[in-house]
Amino acid sequence: MDVKTLHQLxxxxxxxxxxxxxxxxxxxxxxxxxxxxxxxxxxxxxxAETLSFESDADPAxxxxxxxxxxxxxxxxxxxxxxxxxxxxxAIPFQPGQSYEVHRxxxxxxxxxxxxxxxKGSPEVLQFYPTTDSVxxxxxxLYIQFSMPMQEVGHAVDxxxxxxxxxxxxxxxxxxxxxxxxxxxxxxLTLWLDPGRIKTGLIPNKAMGLPIKAGHSYSxxxxxxxxxxTGQPIGEGYQKTYYVGAGDRAxxxxxxxxxxxxxxxxxxxxxxxxxxPLDAILLPESFHLQDGEGRNIQITFQLGxxxxxxxxxxxxxxxxxxxxxxxxSILEDLAGNNISRxxxxxxxxxxxxxxxxxxxxxxxxxE
Amino acid sequence: MMKKLLFGLAxxxxxxxxxxxxxxxxxxxxxxxxxxxxxxxxVDQLAFGPEGIxxxxxxxxxxxxxxxxxxxxxxxxxxxxxxxxxxxxxAASLGTTADQIAITDMAVNPVxxxxxFSVKMMDGTPVLLKLKDGALxxxxxxxxxxxxxxxxxxxxxxxVDHRERPLRIWAISDMQFHNGKVLVSGLSxxxxxxxxxxxxxxxxxxxxxxxxxxxxxxHGEYETHAPIKTFDVIQLDSKDYIMxxxxxxxxxxxxxxxxxxxxxxxxxxVAELGAGNSPIDMxxxxxxxxxxxxxxxxxxPVMRIKYENIAGFQESLTTPVTEFATTEGVAYDNLPFPYVxxxxxxxxxxxxxxQRTAEGDLVLKSRTVKWM
Numbered sequence: 001m002d003v004k005t006l007h008q009l010x011x012x013x014x015x016x017x018x019x020x021x022x023x024x025x026x027x028x029x030x031x032x033x034x035x036x037x038x039x040x041x042x043x044x045x046x047x048a049e050t051l052s053f054e055s056d057a058d059p060a061x062x063x064x065x066x067x068x069x070x071x072x073x074x075x076x077x078x079x080x081x082x083x084x085x086x087x088x089x090a091i092p093f094q095p096g097q098s099y100e101v102h103r104x105x106x107x108x109x110x111x112x113x114x115x116x117x118x119k120g121s122p123e124v125l126q127f128y129p130t131t132d133s134v135x136x137x138x139x140x141l142y143i144q145f146s147m148p149m150q151e152v153g154h155a156v157d158x159x160x161x162x163x164x165x166x167x168x169x170x171x172x173x174x175x176x177x178x179x180x181x182x183x184x185x186x187x188l189t190l191w192l193d194p195g196r197i198k199t200g201l202i203p204n205k206a207m208g209l210p211i212k213a214g215h216s217y218s219x220x221x222x223x224x225x226x227x228x229t230g231q232p233i234g235e236g237y238q239k240t241y242y243v244g245a246g247d248r249a250x251x252x253x254x255x256x257x258x259x260x261x262x263x264x265x266x267x268x269x270x271x272x273x274x275x276p277l278d279a280i281l282l283p284e285s286f287h288l289q290d291g292e293g294r295n296i297q298i299t300f301q302l303g304x305x306x307x308x309x310x311x312x313x314x315x316x317x318x319x320x321x322x323x324x325x326x327x328s329i330l331e332d333l334a335g336n337n338i339s340r341x342x343x344x345x346x347x348x349x350x351x352x353x354x355x356x357x358x359x360x361x362x363x364x365x366e
Numbered sequence: 367m368m369k370k371l372l373f374g375l376a377x378x379x380x381x382x383x384x385x386x387x388x389x390x391x392x393x394x395x396x397x398x399x400x401x402x403x404x405x406x407x408x409v410d411q412l413a414f415g416p417e418g419i420x421x422x423x424x425x426x427x428x429x430x431x432x433x434x435x436x437x438x439x440x441x442x443x444x445x446x447x448x449x450x451x452x453x454x455x456x457a458a459s460l461g462t463t464a465d466q467i468a469i470t471d472m473a474v475n476p477v478x479x480x481x482x483f484s485v486k487m488m489d490g491t492p493v494l495l496k497l498k499d500g501a502l503x504x505x506x507x508x509x510x511x512x513x514x515x516x517x518x519x520x521x522x523x524x525x526v527d528h529r530e531r532p533l534r535i536w537a538i539s540d541m542q543f544h545n546g547k548v549l550v551s552g553l554s555x556x557x558x559x560x561x562x563x564x565x566x567x568x569x570x571x572x573x574x575x576x577x578x579x580x581x582x583x584x585h586g587e588y589e590t591h592a593p594i595k596t597f598d599v600i601q602l603d604s605k606d607y608i609m610x611x612x613x614x615x616x617x618x619x620x621x622x623x624x625x626x627x628x629x630x631x632x633x634x635x636v637a638e639l640g641a642g643n644s645p646i647d648m649x650x651x652x653x654x655x656x657x658x659x660x661x662x663x664x665x666x667p668v669m670r671i672k673y674e675n676i677a678g679f680q681e682s683l684t685t686p687v688t689e690f691a692t693t694e695g696v697a698y699d700n701l702p703f704p705y706v707x708x709x710x711x712x713x714x715x716x717x718x719x720x721q722r723t724a725e726g727d728l729v730l731k732s733r734t735v736k737w738m
Contacts, residue, residue: 195612229489
């Protein structure tokens with residue numbers, strides 16, 4: 001058994017006993033005939049999913065209520081088998097909340113749910129792009145957190161962007177009801193309002209580009225932003241971007257520098273770009289084949305400021321010819337991809353069903 | 367004789383009712399439904415179909431679920447609703463506080479007139495609640511009779527062989543059931559593009575998607591990038607149209623019969639309702655023989671537009687709005703209801719809405735359409 005597992009087991013065992021002490025503290029207030037015994041909160045995958053206790057009284061008379069709440073009882077299911085009673089709340093008991101068991105309008109027991117993860121405060125691991133200099137038609141920002149973040153409220157309410165050149169807070173992001181988080185809810189995609197970036201659209205005409213060339217902007221994360229278990233970041237994270245001229249050219253693989261590794265080694269295959277590319281799309285946009293068209297398994301390592309990427313083989317490179325396939329969805333910071341500019345009209349076509357174009361670079365490993 | 371006949375009719379309709387209640391899964395619409403845990407990860411959009419079928423738009427798994435609520439008791443009216451501190455009441459019933467929950471959508475079952483709410487917890491746990499006779503009930507999302515369809519990317523022609531593409535993030539922005547089809551507007555995180563899907567129900571093995579392209583007034587060309595925020599289906603001169611709206615509030619009409627698989631439909635901008643605003647919900651209703659359209663907004667009051675004005679507006683706005691936040695196009699009235707966050711038809715005579723009041727309270731209220 002490793003240390004982590006042991007720790008988890010300890011946590012599981014300690015929590016119910018903590019709960020039991022809380023209950024004992026409340027017990028003298030209750031009438032003995034309606035008393036409850038062996039109050040235990042049961043955790044599953046770190047979530048407080050059920051409450052069990054024993055009582056001689058009719059199970060239908062028990063109610064659960066959040067401490068401090070006056071009238072609304074918890075939704076859930078009360079099941080019983082003899083004297084053993086189990087309450088399954090509609091959703092697990094929430095970390096940081098305390099609850100009471102009521103009968104005939106009187107409190108007869110209580111318990112507190114602590115943060116079951118024990119992981120502490122979340123951190124901002126990275127802002128993408130990581131570079132400090134961005135074009136005025138920058139399309140996306142990504143924020144990588146160390147753990148899943150709260151799913152309630154709007155992310156943009158926890159991010160303050162300030163035009164440092166003018167000393168003013170500015171609203172640059174597209175407000176979406178359904179925010180663009182990854183499945184783990186620890187990577188957030190923020191669009192700088194595309195309607196303001198595309199020339200000719202009403203938002204662009206009315207308000208201009210979200211960020212202006214020659215200005216610098218600070219992106220500040222509120223310490224109040226919480227993890228999914230309610231722990232605030234607590235620390236202010238900030239990144240400053242300096243805005244330069246717009247990028248109105250497609251990334252062109254012909255301009256990229258490819259450094260083949262040596263044969264019979266595990267050296268990286270390095271690909272350098274004249275500009276930073278999209279950090280999240282980069283590792284998804286390459287595919288390697290050998291001379292016979294067989295796929296080669298590779299892993300990726302982003303270079304500084306996303307201006308290069310290293311492709312690492314699982315086994316030693318074999319000598320011979322290779323083809324690097326590049327998906328045309330790969331974008332630069334302004335959302336220009338290999339086959340089209342972001343600020344360009346599409347001639348019909350559902351963006352979903354457009355043919356995915358593939359560019360290729362051929363090279364030899366010697 | 368007449369009495370007996372009526373009695374007999376009543377008996378047989380009772381029999382029919384009980385038959386339909388006990389054998390609901392034999393309904394052609396529910397024939398593919400299975401009972402298990404559907405694996406719903408988030409409930410972002412709700413839309414009712416017939417026979418108590420509730421469509422759930424799950425952005426996290428990019429899936430539309432059709433669930434059988436078995437809520438088939440027919441009611442002509444929804445009854446009066448007035449609940450103050452509504453978010454606090456929901457939170458308390460889930461064992462938490464109002465700042466730890468979000469109401470993501472609201473929909474009324476047209477059969478029972480019960481109001482359903484989707485709620486998201488701090489860690490994303492989805493909850494489905496039903497308001498019936500003033501009390502909240504939990505609708506389990508774990509043990510359900512359902513069918514589903516994934517909004518998977520169509521396989522890209524010419525893509526490299528069997529390449530595993532990372533799952534795209536889908537944000538389902540609005541959803542509605544109309545005339546045998548689930549209409550879904552959405553947005554993806556990677557290639558910025560608005561998509562609009564028309565999915566036949568019962569869900570088929572093969573996905574039959576159609577697409578829409580957005581006509582932006584100021585641009586004068588087709589625009590595939592603006593995400594639809596909300597839409598409704600409206601009927602003008604016996605023809606169905608999608609009425610869609612976007613951030614900065616253009617109102618655009620698309621003929622529904624032109625939505626066919628693989629085709630792209632031209633829209634017509636009939637109003638520009640102001641920059642610095644996002645539309646939230648749309649509904650239509652009838653009052654004294656006339657049809658009206660309502661739209662709630664993030665930074666503007668609920669707007670009311672007469673159908674006859676939409677039908678009579680034959681132009682397409684093609685000139686840019688030059689002054690910030692000015693409006694153009696079809697005439698509309700501002701109703702005295704700001705910050706309406708959820709809006710739906712409760713029954714033919716009433717609407718139901720969730721509103722943030724000037725005092726900061728969140729209220730759930732019904733209101734007769736006479737006063738809308």
